[in-house]
Amino acid sequence: MIYINFNGSLHFKTDAIFTSQNRFAFGDGFIESFRVFNDKITFETLHENRIKASCEVLFLELEKFNLEEEVSKVLIANKLKNARVRIHFFRVGNGRYLPETNQCNFLVEAEDDNVQAFHLHTIETISLSKQYFKASHSLGNIKSSSALLFVLAAKEANKNTWNDAILLNENKAICEATSSNVFIRKSDGLLLTPPLNSGCVAGVMRQKVLQLLQQNSYQIYEQNFTVSELENAAEIFLTNATKGIQSVVKFNNKKLENNIAIELVSLLNKEIGL
Missing domain, CATH: 3.30.470.10 (Aminotransferase class 4, branched-chain amino acid transferase, N-terminal domain)
Known part of the structure; x- marks a missing residue:
């Protein structure tokens, strides 16, 4: 039992x-x-x-x-x-x-769960939700007991044969994925993740990844970014507390890199003494 x-x-x-x-x-x-x-x-x-x-x-x-x-x-x-x-x-x-x-x-x-350390997870394909948006208010920062918005966005992704969906807020800025925070690496090496005032969940893994990137001298900024910047990203990865780091293989059929995601998995395990 x-x-x-x-x-x-x-x-x-x-x-x-x-x-x-x-x-x-x-x-x-x-x-x-x-x-x-x-x-x-x-x-x-x-x-x-x-x-x-x-x-x-x-x-x-x-x-x-x-x-x-x-x-x-x-x-x-x-x-x-x-x-x-x-x-x-x-x-x-x-x-x-x-x-x-x-x-x-x-x-x-x-x-x-027999897993004894964080491992790199991959998401084969991801795209933008066309049907659902997230409001940019303080309740969005909480992992609410009501997951209806994310359930419906995940069903939309499944219907379109994506592995996940990214939601925009009402201002058409990138917010988050169905169960994870979003990070991108631009072609110039700059790293971005939506700020909390975008309405994204205040994820613990998001917070830890921000700390690790700053400690390791990466240019990382919490700022709103557009669909165009997401489409032109060299790398997209998602974070949450149970899966750790999830590297996106393709966004709208564009092949992406995973350099930062690989390094972050190593940094996370080092941080917890593994």
Whole structure:
């Protein structure tokens, strides 16, 4: 049986622990996902900080929550050393659109994964979503429990035989992919990623990659860029906390390079002592 952790107590994953009237059903919360390698949470402090920031934006009060402690309960119960971990944070109580409280539930689940380090992933082909756009406001920076926009964009990509889709915001600036932040390398070597005010998720891997690029003397800027700049990029790569770095092989059938993506995988593993 697989164990999960609900508010500090272990349960079987098949247990009924709340009803359909729970705030979970309203998407009234957020998600935090990350890797565990050799019993260690990758970039733990950055995830702790993002959890606190997300709670503040959503007016959630998370009391007596220790990230390492609560994750360890699930890892030990399921006898896992390497895993993908997902934590759902959502408001306590029932009710409708006006919440009864700001107190916060949490649910920790872990998926077995024998991978012991970050590896370069590839996305064969990617293109722009023509149907869906993301609004550039502060809620966009949160990994919301409601993934409807990204689900529909992913379905659009699948229908068009792409492996992923990139979304624009309402200003027609590049925002993000369906589950990842976007970076490009221009032909002159300049690296760009959309700023948080574009509406992109404030990804932990995005933050760590920015740090690593700056520490290694790359010219990296958080700034809005256009579809034309994306089309003319020499390299495009995506980042998220569970997959790490994903190198895009082709954008609109244009073959791309992967030099920076390869180096970043090495830098990430060095950063976590692997």
